[in-house]
Amino acid sequence: MQVTASPQIKEHCYHCGDECDTTPIYADEKAFCCTGCKSVYELLYANNLCTYYNLEDGEKPGVTVNEEEVDINKFSYLDEDVVLGQLLSFKDDSLHKVLFQIPGMHCSSCIWLLENLFKLDAGIIQSRVNFLRKEISISYNPAKTKLSAVVTLLHKIGYAPTLNLDNLSRKKKKKDYAIYIRLGLTGFCFGNIMLLSFPDYFSLADEVNREFGSFFGYLNILISLPVFLYGAPVFFKSAWQGLKQKHINLDVPISLGLLSLFLVSLYDIFTGHGPGFLDSFTGLVFFMLIGKYVQQRTYDALEFDRDYKSYFPISVTTLEKGVEKIISVKELVPGKRIRIRNQELVPADAILLSGQAFIDYSFVSGESVPVPKVAGEIIYAGGRQTGESIQLEVIKDVSQSYLTQLWNNDIFRKERGYASFGTYAHNVGKYFITVTLLIALGALIYWVPRDHDMAIKAFTSVLVIACPCALSLSTPFTLSNVLRIFGKHKFYLKNGEVAETLAKADTIVFDKTGTLTVSNQTDLNYHGEPLTTDQQAFVRSVLQHSTHPLSQRVYESLAGKIWPVVNYKELPGKGVEGEVNGVLVRVGSVAYAGTQHQTANRSNRETSVYVQIGENQPGYFVFGNHYRDGLADLIRELRKTKKLAVLSGDNDAEKSNLQLLFGEDAELHFNQSPADKLTYIENLKKQNRRVIMVGDGLNDAGALKMSDAGISVTDSVNGFSPGCDAILDSGSFTRLADFLRFSRRSLQVILFSFGVSFIYNIIGLSLAVMGKFSPVISAILMPISSISVVLAAIIGVRVVAWRMGLNRTAQPKSSKETKTVIA
Amino acid sequence: MTIIYILIAISLTVAIIFLSSFLWAVKSGQYEDDYTPSVRILFEEENEEKPRKS
Numbered sequence: 110m111q112v113t114a115s116p117q118i119k120e121h122c123y124h125c126g127d128e129c130d131t132t133p134i135y136a137d138e139k140a141f142c143c144t145g146c147k148s149v150y151e152l153l154y155a156n157n158l159c160t161y162y163n164l165e166d167g168e169k170p171g172v173t174v175n176e177e178e179v180d181i182n183k184f185s186y187l188d189e190d191v192v193l194g195q196l197l198s199f200k201d202d203s204l205h206k207v208l209f210q211i212p213g214m215h216c217s218s219c220i221w222l223l224e225n226l227f228k229l230d231a232g233i234i235q236s237r238v239n240f241l242r243k244e245i246s247i248s249y250n251p252a253k254t255k256l257s258a259v260v261t262l263l264h265k266i267g268y269a270p271t272l273n274l275d276n277l278s279r280k281k282k283k284k285d286y287a288i289y290i291r292l293g294l295t296g297f298c299f300g301n302i303m304l305l306s307f308p309d310y311f312s313l314a315d316e317v318n319r320e321f322g323s324f325f326g327y328l329n330i331l332i333s334l335p336v337f338l339y340g341a342p343v344f345f346k347s348a349w350q351g352l353k354q355k356h357i358n359l360d361v362p363i364s365l366g367l368l369s370l371f372l373v374s375l376y377d378i379f380t381g382h383g384p385g386f387l388d389s390f391t392g393l394v395f396f397m398l399i400g401k402y403v404q405q406r407t408y409d410a411l412e413f414d415r416d417y418k419s420y421f422p423i424s425v426t427t428l429e430k431g432v433e434k435i436i437s438v439k440e441l442v443p444g445k446r447i448r449i450r451n452q453e454l455v456p457a458d459a460i461l462l463s464g465q466a467f468i469d470y471s472f473v474s475g476e477s478v479p480v481p482k483v484a485g486e487i488i489y490a491g492g493r494q495t496g497e498s499i500q501l502e503v504i505k506d507v508s509q510s511y512l513t514q515l516w517n518n519d520i521f522r523k524e525r526g527y528a529s530f531g532t533y534a535h536n537v538g539k540y541f542i543t544v545t546l547l548i549a550l551g552a553l554i555y556w557v558p559r560d561h562d563m564a565i566k567a568f569t570s571v572l573v574i575a576c577p578c579a580l581s582l583s584t585p586f587t588l589s590n591v592l593r594i595f596g597k598h599k600f601y602l603k604n605g606e607v608a609e610t611l612a613k614a615d616t617i618v619f620d621k622t623g624t625l626t627v628s629n630q631t632d633l634n635y636h637g638e639p640l641t642t643d644q645q646a647f648v649r650s651v652l653q654h655s656t657h658p659l660s661q662r663v664y665e666s667l668a669g670k671i672w673p674v675v676n677y678k679e680l681p682g683k684g685v686e687g688e689v690n691g692v693l694v695r696v697g698s699v700a701y702a703g704t705q706h707q708t709a710n711r712s713n714r715e716t717s718v719y720v721q722i723g724e725n726q727p728g729y730f731v732f733g734n735h736y737r738d739g740l741a742d743l744i745r746e747l748r749k750t751k752k753l754a755v756l757s758g759d760n761d762a763e764k765s766n767l768q769l770l771f772g773e774d775a776e777l778h779f780n781q782s783p784a785d786k787l788t789y790i791e792n793l794k795k796q797n798r799r800v801i802m803v804g805d806g807l808n809d810a811g812a813l814k815m816s817d818a819g820i821s822v823t824d825s826v827n828g829f830s831p832g833c834d835a836i837l838d839s840g841s842f843t844r845l846a847d848f849l850r851f852s853r854r855s856l857q858v859i860l861f862s863f864g865v866s867f868i869y870n871i872i873g874l875s876l877a878v879m880g881k882f883s884p885v886i887s888a889i890l891m892p893i894s895s896i897s898v899v900l901a902a903i904i905g906v907r908v909v910a911w912r913m914g915l916n917r918t919a920q921p922k923s924s925k926e927t928k929t930v931i932a
Numbered sequence: 933m934t935i936i937y938i939l940i941a942i943s944l945t946v947a948i949i950f951l952s953s954f955l956w957a958v959k960s961g962q963y964e965d966d967y968t969p970s971v972r973i974l975f976e977e978e979n980e981e982k983p984r985k986s
Contacts, residue, residue: 160976164975217971217974220968220971220972221975224972224975238968239964239965239968240965240967240968240971241965241966241967241968242965286958286959286963289958289963290955290958293951293954293955293958294951294955297947297950297951297954300947301944301947304943305940321936324937328940
């Protein structure tokens, strides 16, 4: 048999830019990898929207569209008044406004196309994109188009919006602008006070005083009031909260410094002693607010505070006396009968009444092989049906289901406090304030017998100069740079504290399925007598007719030409059969096509498909986990410094393999429920371990939330597990060890910049105890120390990243290829 | 030198005008999205008056 030679040069799809794996489809002399891409092109071409392809040089912006998923009927529930009322942000007879998240948008071409939606649907009045948040706000005329049509259109052009239960329950979050206003206001006051202090800087104070009295001083007080009343309270509040919990954080010495600066300045100005330190005061607040701002900047599009609602559908089809009715998932109560179609999610624990269920729990557990279920079995919420539509009876509320009841655990009600083992800056705060107070008292004791005025001056100067503003700047600037570099490698951290936590962790717990293994990839192993070429072709021919996911997987792994099949039958729960070339071919379960192998296959724990050709039963295919490439290296690297453990929801079929990989001292636990995982992490924490949990499915959510730093491994950045602190793209998984090492090095950078700021403090303090500290020195020393600390932090991180080779953007993932081993 | 009072008054007024326009900009949502407009402005303006013939 002749094997078709693969084309010498692979063509790139005109729409999505991917290599065409199969024979390209041609239209308009342009190659397309699939009909989905072609139809998007045709749609855009017909509407004169081909600018889409020309906006970015060399990059094809398109997103591959799976045509089968686009069906307007699928979205008809969106036009129900119940759903509509909850989704629309504005409703009127002639105008509807709706806001969608579109995870697929990734470049300026996307923005262009999405803002030109009105050319594709006359009913759309306007569409505006917020790229950073990956949101689109669409206004349409309900008389001319429907919401379902708009959503279908978005699907058709490859920008599927996320539609889930969360859309309904979430309050529209407004971005917090207080920090911008604080920054602007403080910057304004800082600049003006500096300007008005110029006479003092140039030692013109005496002349000015003669002419204007304390006019400049009073004016400065007036301008600094907004800073004292609106800008600085951020630090006072945080310090007060720390003190209330009997915990001294860095904001305590900062507040002390700021307060003494302000009060000393008021005293100086009112008594005519001098011009005060108001320029330094406002400057400090301004610089530290920049630090806060840098700290607050996060990935807008990633919402870390999601729960199971982000995964569940908005509505569900119920059956009442045989009549289908679409209701909101929130109204679903036990006892209702529901219908779940192909690719739909089961929203609550339910009993299967009729239909052939193949439940894909990949999204719950990471397990990719669909599980067959027969009538009477319980299907847990979160499973996705593949195949025909099934009928179920709901037995539990959505929030009480096996999976979602995790959210009733206390851990989900608490805000995660990262200070549990303290960040560097806050630990330093404690010593800082002690040392500062000791020096201040020392200066006071030294000067009191000699010069009363000097004593007060020295005491307050020490408090002022020791204000650890540079310390409070170095941490956010270092960590925000770390976040940015991680972001380049598709490792997204919730905030800077997570980076510190990662650096200090000593235990790493892995989930198995979907984390250590690849969720959309299985190893297919054949056991038994090798199949001849003809036999392979026969099996392939029969399987071609089956839509069952396992059949398709086996079909893909086999080669050979397709024979005509007669008497093809699909027997639910058993398998498929058909006659090829006069020979009966059966493929299916052990009882159906593998009776001879029943004893040979010692463990029934793995999913297997048996083959029977004529009377002969040559063997069976076993679906196994596919471990991530490079996993062994990663584990070897991590084993050196950390304690490792594996928690798996699966049976222990893989135990010996894993033990070999992880070493003797690693703890391996199998058959773990979501709650077990949570308890395990809790116990580790009780032993004072600092735990990183690496997981993926919803069933890891509890453990991720419980751990000190939960990392969610995901194929798409928007499909990550809730409760996590960091999102790791599965393509970068094997670099985890590098990432941990990098975060450790970054902490050293912070320590280094602390050192830099201490040098300034020593200079300032020695001047202060000698009583030689003046407003001019303060005005010079303060900004220089802040800026140099920030520079030290930024440059330090870059140098470390450059040395570790992390400064470049990650290499694009090699195209996914399913690996098949026929043994 | 009393002219200084007036000068300072004028300079502060101007500064306050800028400050308030900044506050207005923040409040009116101009900081909502600081990326998309920079891309949007580079898109070719197409003539909307003349409907295209295809």
